Each structure stands twice: as structure tokens, then as C-alpha cells.
Amino acid sequence: MEEQFRKEGRVESFARGALIITLAVLFSRLLGALYRPIVVRLFAPFDGQHGEAGFGLTQVPAPAYLVVLSVSAFGINIAISRLVADRVARGRYRSAWRVFRLSLVLMSALGLVLGAAFYAAAPLLATAAGRPETAPGFQAIAPAIFLVSVMAAYRGLFQGLQRMGPYAASQVYEQIVRIVAGIALVWLLAPRSVPLAAAGYNFGATAGALTGLVYLVLVFWRQRRELLPTLFDPARADGRGQAAAGPDEAAWPVLREVLRLAAPISIIGAVQPLILMTDSFLVITRLEAAGVTAQSADALLGQLANSFSIVWLPxxxxxxxxxxxxxxxxxxxxxxxxxxxxxxxxxxxxxxxxxxxxxxxxxxxxxxxxxxxxxxxxxxxxxxxxxxxxxxxxxxxxxxxxxxxxxxxxxxxxxxxxxxxxxxxxxxxxxxxxxxxxxxxxxxxxxxxxxxxxxxxxxxxxxxxxxxxxxxxxxxxxxxxxxxxxxxxxxxxxxxxxxxxxxxxxxxxxxxxxxxxxxxxxxxxxxxxxxxxxxxxxxxxxxxxxxWRLLPPEGGTETGSGGGTAR
Known part of the structure; x- marks a missing residue:
């Protein structure tokens, strides 16, 4: 698996990197599509609703979890990648390395605080969601907030260096372990308690995040002799020497720049779940206002949600x-x-x-x-x-x-x-x-x-x-x-x-x-x-x-006006 995703000693072109990420996400989505019916069948003998009720309990923590992740992780990897890419391109290798180190400390602290708060607030969140029995599910997924936050810093580093192989492979390994752990725990716990089995399903996200993080840390340490000189060794600085590597930057300006870039993207992450909730409410109420029965409105909302899942695939x-x-x-x-x-x-x-x-x-x-x-x-x-x-x-x-x-x-x-x-x-x-x-x-x-x-x-x-x-x-x-x-x-x-x-x-x-x-x-x-x-x-x-002359003859490298080539 790793050899399919990782390109040793070189930076992928952006288009090739994009396709590597695409293949990883597609593989993960296909696994996810197979995951749901298996879990529903495992719940079916025990929840009295053909498995749908048990599966429904697994989804209760998701909106709150996604909102917290939007604050702790969503947008951070994009911000880190942009700052690392900018500094490496300018020869400011020490500065790029400092962006990663400070971001790693920031994300570790933020993820730890938010994860602990999420765990402590689990009973309140479950009650607010109308399902007090799902409190163990909130607690089971809470450690993933810390793990995903730390993982965002590592992914941002690899993304900024345009090495999409480790980024993509970590997604695949994370999804595989999430699914295997979730299925195993539902199978073991469903005969004892449906809410407990739902919490086991939620713990799969924590197990998957831990796997993805461990993989990225191992790849980082294996490639550190290759990555670290690229970042701050004057001998590898294209002959530009110590001055090109640049001195260390003060911590607060670096963190402020990371937060400035991440905040707008995090807003989208926080707003999206709210939009989906508002959209569901509007569709139901407006359909009923038009004379559609409550049962038919629920069915039409389901068709809309299912259709979304299809158009998201391309x-x-x-x-x-x-x-x-x-x-x-x-x-x-x-x-x-x-x-x-x-x-x-x-x-x-x-x-x-x-x-x-x-x-x-x-x-x-x-x-x-x-x-x-x-x-x-x-x-x-x-x-x-x-x-x-x-x-x-x-x-x-x-x-x-x-x-x-x-x-x-x-x-x-x-x-x-x-x-x-x-x-x-x-x-x-x-x-x-x-x-x-x-x-x-x-x-x-x-x-x-x-x-x-x-x-x-x-x-x-x-x-x-x-x-x-x-x-x-x-x-x-x-x-x-x-x-x-x-x-x-x-x-x-x-x-x-x-x-x-x-x-x-x-x-x-x-x-x-x-x-x-x-x-x-x-x-x-x-x-x-x-x-x-x-x-x-x-x-x-x-x-x-x-x-075979099925393609137009090549007339040189295509570029934008003013020359230059796309890598």
C-alpha cells in the first residue's frame, strides 16, 4: 500500500498529487459505502427496527463532533501547507520547519483541551440531542478530536512539501482501521446493549485516527534525513547558504499567521453542519406547508440526502x-x-x-x-x-x-x-x-x-x-x-x-x-x-x-501567457 502512495525522493506534480489523493478518498468512500449495510445487519437482531434504530444511535454524536473538529483541525492543514510551501519556495527552510513545530504544539494543546471538554460534556450533549443513552458514544469519539488535531499538523507539512503519498496513505489506513474496529465492536457488544454497541461503532473513529497519526509519525521519522535537510540544512539550500535558510521567527507572529489563514476555512467547516440542519428543517416544514404528509416529507428528505451522497462522488x-x-x-x-x-x-x-x-x-x-x-x-x-x-x-x-x-x-x-x-x-x-x-x-x-x-x-x-x-x-x-x-x-x-x-x-x-x-x-x-x-x-x-495518431501532435509544453511550465 505504502509503495503505491509514496514517491521517494521527489515532489509529485500537483496534478499527479491530486489524483493520488482522489484515489485514496475514492477507496475510502467505497469502503464506507460497504460499511453501513454491514453495521445495520449486525444491529438488526437486537434493536427491533431492522438495524436502523441502532445505526441511528451511532449518528447522534456526529454533528457536535464535526463542529468541534472544524475549530480544532478543519483548515489548519491548509494553513500549514500554504505557509510551508511559501517558505520552502523562498529558501526559508528554518522558518518552514518552525511553522510545523509551533503548529504541532498548538494543535496538540487545542486538541487536548477540546477533546477533554467534549468528553466531560458528553452527558449534556447526549441529553441535548434527545438521546441520553448515547453519552458513551460521545465519550468514545472524544479522543479522536485530539488525534485528528495532531494529524492535521503532519498532513499540513506533507501537503506543503507536495508529498501527497503519505497524506493519502494515512487516509486509507485510518478508514480501514475505523471500519474493522467499528464492525468488530458492534458485533461483540450488540448482544449486550445496543447503545453500548453504538458507542463501539463511534470508537472506531478514534482507533482509525490513532492509526493514521502513528503512520504519519513513522513516515516522518523514516524520511527525516530527507525532509529535515530540505527544510533547514544550508548544504541542501540550492547553494544559497545560511542566509537563505533564515533565522528562527518569533512564535506568536507564526501562530497568528496560521490562525489567520485557518479561521476563514474553519468557518465553512462550522457552518456546513448548521446549513444541513437548517436545510433539513426547511424541507420538512415547507413540504408539510404544501400539504405533504409527515411520512411522505420524511421520505422525500431521505431521497434528497441520498441524492447528495451520489453527486458528491464525482x-x-x-x-x-x-x-x-x-x-x-x-x-x-x-x-x-x-x-x-x-x-x-x-x-x-x-x-x-x-x-x-x-x-x-x-x-x-x-x-x-x-x-x-x-x-x-x-x-x-x-x-x-x-x-x-x-x-x-x-x-x-x-x-x-x-x-x-x-x-x-x-x-x-x-x-x-x-x-x-x-x-x-x-x-x-x-x-x-x-x-x-x-x-x-x-x-x-x-x-x-x-x-x-x-x-x-x-x-x-x-x-x-x-x-x-x-x-x-x-x-x-x-x-x-x-x-x-x-x-x-x-x-x-x-x-x-x-x-x-x-x-x-x-x-x-x-x-x-x-x-x-x-x-x-x-x-x-x-x-x-x-x-x-x-x-x-x-x-x-x-x-x-x-x-497511433489518436492524439493531436505535441507542439511543445503548454503554458500560460508569459511562459513557464506546469509541473
Missing amino acids: AILTAGLYTSLVPAITESLARHNWAEARSRSITAYRLTLLFSLPATAGIWVLADGIYKLFFLSEGGPVLRALAPATFFMMLQQTSSGVLQGAGDIATPVRNFLLGAGLKVVLTFWWTATGLGARGAAYATGAAFALAGGLNVLAVRRRFGALARDPGDWLRPAAAALVMSAFAAAAERPLAALLGSQRLGTVAVVVLAAGVYGAALLGVRGITARDLRMLPGPGPRLAGLLLR
Whole structure:
């Protein structure tokens, strides 16, 4: 596993690093998708509600836990990565190392205080949530607050050095142990007590966080001879000597800079659970105001939540891009290489288009089949209404990474909050109309369209146009249309041929992906440079397709205006 994620002795390109993170997150999400039904089945013989009641108890501590994590960890790794990347690019190696050391002390202290407070307040939090019996679950997850906070400092260091391998591997190991520990404890404890078994499930998060942290610490110590000279040894400072390494900075200015960068991102982390809670309340109340029964309103809210989980899957790619973009853009600008920063922004925008357009089109066309594939029930109309949000969500994530890498932390946060405000207004308005739950889905798309659109305008003001020519978006759009036409025509015949709608949906998704790739080649919408950014067989595939003349001939390295290359 480690060899698949770690690149010894070199810094990954930002695009390759983004794809490594994407693969890790995708693997973790797939494990998580398999996790829930297993846990539900383990609870089923003991809770009298087919396992749903027991699983529901496991979810009670989650909102409070996420809010506390937003304060103790969310945003810190981004802040550390940006500061480390900036200082290393400027040759200020001791300063970069000091950022990490001081941040590690800060996160350890903050995580310890918040984790202890969370543990002590567990009975009060459980009572406030209306489930006093879940207090052990709050206590079981409390140590994870400390562990994740410390882990954020290590992840920020590796992210700032653009070594995404350890970052990605720690996510995978954390998820594997979380799932194994959670399942084992539910299996052992459910016959004794359902609330106690739910607490065992919650303890899985603590076990997983401990594993991820131990892994990062071990990798750090194994690579310290490689990492530490890179940070502060004058002999490794590209000949710039002791002056380039720079003196130690005072502690408070460093910590103040970390907190200044982390605070706006932490606001998003704290606001998101509140928005979800508000959204759930609005959907239920407005549906009932429109004459929908309480039971039907609950079912429609469930369809909306399930649809969200589907449209978030393609956004895994742009989440990886965001993680990799922040230190990459920071590094380029710290070296005053504006052309490279612009070229990296263009590459990120291009990758976003190549993946978001077919994902959006595919969800729109195959909404009914995809929803039934995942949830065995009718929810296609709600998923179809939510499909446009896929494109705008991915655009918003990528543009946020560009802006925050360029040092503009506040703009994407402000735009996100504006989009959240629009979502609340439109959800209140549209859900009570004939649109029902689809109104809430359309409101989500409008919110991300506003936030993403404002972000793109801000990026254009800073770096200029993100498309080298209209073909950058017209070609993948044309390929996505061809794919959509194929999927719409092939879905029913394939289902009939295979004797199952679910198998037919799987088959058409796989074939549609192939059609999209072929259409991209046909319209010259992908280049050898695009393929070389892919880990694994990407470079070999690029060479093969060039020999077969299926890719446009290479005319030199593509750059933004003013020269420079994207690494």
C-alpha cells in the first residue's frame, strides 16, 4: 500500500498529487459505502427496527463532533501547507520547519483541551440531542478530536512539501482501521446493549485516527534525513547558504499567521453542519406547508440526502485538486513565477471540465437507474434535479483552491456564505411549490452556481482567462453530449438484454465512460500532456496513442501567457 502512495525522493506534480489523493478518498468512500449495510445487519437482531434504530444511535454524536473538529483541525492543514510551501519556495527552510513545530504544539494543546471538554460534556450533549443513552458514544469519539488535531499538523507539512503519498496513505489506513474496529465492536457488544454497541461503532473513529497519526509519525521519522535537510540544512539550500535558510521567527507572529489563514476555512467547516440542519428543517416544514404528509416529507428528505451522497462522488476529484492546488499555487507565486501559477490554474480548470461535464450529464440522463442501483427505490426525479449541482460544486472547489493558494483566503469563504444564504432563501421558496423536494435540489445547484461563478470571476481578475481557447470547454462538452445520447439510447436495451435494470445501469455506465473517452479522442479534446499527468499507465498510454495518431501532435509544453511550465 505504502509503495503505491509514496514517491521517494521527489515532489509529485500537483496534478499527479491530486489524483493520488482522489484515489485514496475514492477507496475510502467505497469502503464506507460497504460499511453501513454491514453495521445495520449486525444491529438488526437486537434493536427491533431492522438495524436502523441502532445505526441511528451511532449518528447522534456526529454533528457536535464535526463542529468541534472544524475549530480544532478543519483548515489548519491548509494553513500549514500554504505557509510551508511559501517558505520552502523562498529558501526559508528554518522558518518552514518552525511553522510545523509551533503548529504541532498548538494543535496538540487545542486538541487536548477540546477533546477533554467534549468528553466531560458528553452527558449534556447526549441529553441535548434527545438521546441520553448515547453519552458513551460521545465519550468514545472524544479522543479522536485530539488525534485528528495532531494529524492535521503532519498532513499540513506533507501537503506543503507536495508529498501527497503519505497524506493519502494515512487516509486509507485510518478508514480501514475505523471500519474493522467499528464492525468488530458492534458485533461483540450488540448482544449486550445496543447503545453500548453504538458507542463501539463511534470508537472506531478514534482507533482509525490513532492509526493514521502513528503512520504519519513513522513516515516522518523514516524520511527525516530527507525532509529535515530540505527544510533547514544550508548544504541542501540550492547553494544559497545560511542566509537563505533564515533565522528562527518569533512564535506568536507564526501562530497568528496560521490562525489567520485557518479561521476563514474553519468557518465553512462550522457552518456546513448548521446549513444541513437548517436545510433539513426547511424541507420538512415547507413540504408539510404544501400539504405533504409527515411520512411522505420524511421520505422525500431521505431521497434528497441520498441524492447528495451520489453527486458528491464525482467531486472527490476536485477535492483532491483543492488539496494539491493550495501549496502548488503558493510555491509558484513565492518564486515569482506568475506564468507557472497561471498554467497550474488552467490545468486544474481543464481537469475539472474533463471530469465534471460527463459526470453531470451522466447523472442527469441515468438518474432513475443510478438511484435505484444505490438505494433500491424511486428517487430519480430528485437526483436529476440535483445533477447540475455536480458541475458547479466541482468548479467551486477547484476555484477555491486556486484563490486560497494565491493567498486570497476570504473571497471563497465569502462566496460560499453568499451561496449558502441563497440556498436557504430558494429552499424556503421553491420547496413549498409544485417542485417539492426537487425545489431544494435546484436551490443547491443555484447556490453552488453563485459561489463557483463568483470564484471564477475572482480567478480571472487575478490570472486572466482560464481557457486557452473556446475548445477547452467546447470539446469535452461535445464529447459529454455524445456520451449522453449513447447512454439514453442504450440503457433500456441493455437492461432487457441482461435481465436486470441494476445490471443494465452498471453496464451502461461502464460503456458510456468508454464512449466519452473515444469521443474525446475524436474531437481532439484530450492531449498527451493530459494523460501524462495520470499516475500509473498514463505516460505509457500517451505514447501509445501518439504513435497511433489518436492524439493531436505535441507542439511543445503548454503554458500560460508569459511562459513557464506546469509541473
